[in-house]
Amino acid sequence: MVHIRHQDDCTPLVSSHGEVVYELVGHAAGGSIRHSIAHIELPPGRASLKHYHPEAEESYTILSGTGRLEVNGEAVPLGPGQCAVIPAGMTHQIFNDGPETLHFLAVCVPAWTPDNSVYL
Numbered sequence: 013m014v015h016i017r018h019q020d021d022c023t024p025l026v027s028s029h030g031e032v033v034y035e036l037v038g039h040a041a042g043g044s045i046r047h048s049i050a051h052i053e054l055p056p057g058r059a060s061l062k063h064y065h066p067e068a069e070e071s072y073t074i075l076s077g078t079g080r081l082e083v084n085g086e087a088v089p090l091g092p093g094q095c096a097v098i099p100a101g102m103t104h105q106i107f108n109d110g111p112e113t114l115h116f117l118a119v120c121v122p123a124w125t126p127d128n129s130v131y132l
Contacts, residue, residue, distance in 0.1 A: 015043030019051050030058035038123045048123040054079070054114040059107040062132045068120040070098045072106060077114035080107045090116075103132060 015037060022034040022041065031054055035041040038048030054060070054077075062082075072081065073095045080087050081096050083104045090096060090106075098104050108114040120128075 017041060017043065027061075029061060030055050031060055035124075038120075039125055045123055047119060047121045050118045050124070051075075052116055052118055054106065054108045054116075056108050056111055056113065060105050062103060062105040063129050064103045064132075065098075065100055065120065065124075065128050066130060067100055068122055068124060068128050069100050070104075070124075071119045072096050072098070073117045073119070075115040075117065077108060077112050077116075078110035079114045079116075080109050081105075082107070 017036050019034045019036065022036065025033040025035070027033070031052055034051045036049045036051060037043040038050070039045065041048070072090070074090050074092050076092055078089065078091045081090050081104065083098055084102050088096070106116075
């Protein structure tokens with residue numbers, strides 16, 4: 013069976029630091045146990061929490077807006093159409109440095125679970 017889920021059918025997880033996360037595929041959303049996909053919205057001037065994943069490799073694909081990704085202390089700018097791969101165990105944080113909401117897809121392999129994120 014093909015798993016099809018629209019973002020409008022997801023209950024968003026709204027964090028205290030401003031991220032809005034829509035899990036489209038994964039353990040909680042269904043559709044896959046091997047990887048997860050989330051659409052994330054990050055308002056201007058906000059950032060994710062600094063964290064790492066002991067087991068999961070993660071990638072961010074920027075859909076719209078501009079941001080800055082810091083990985084192990086090294087910063088790189090990101091814009092629409094770019095994809096960044098973050099190996100497991102690397103500390104990372106994404107910032108919205110632009111004037112509009114940053115929209116991106118986050119993919120984790122293996123699928124994201126709360127116990128596979130360590131916040132610093």
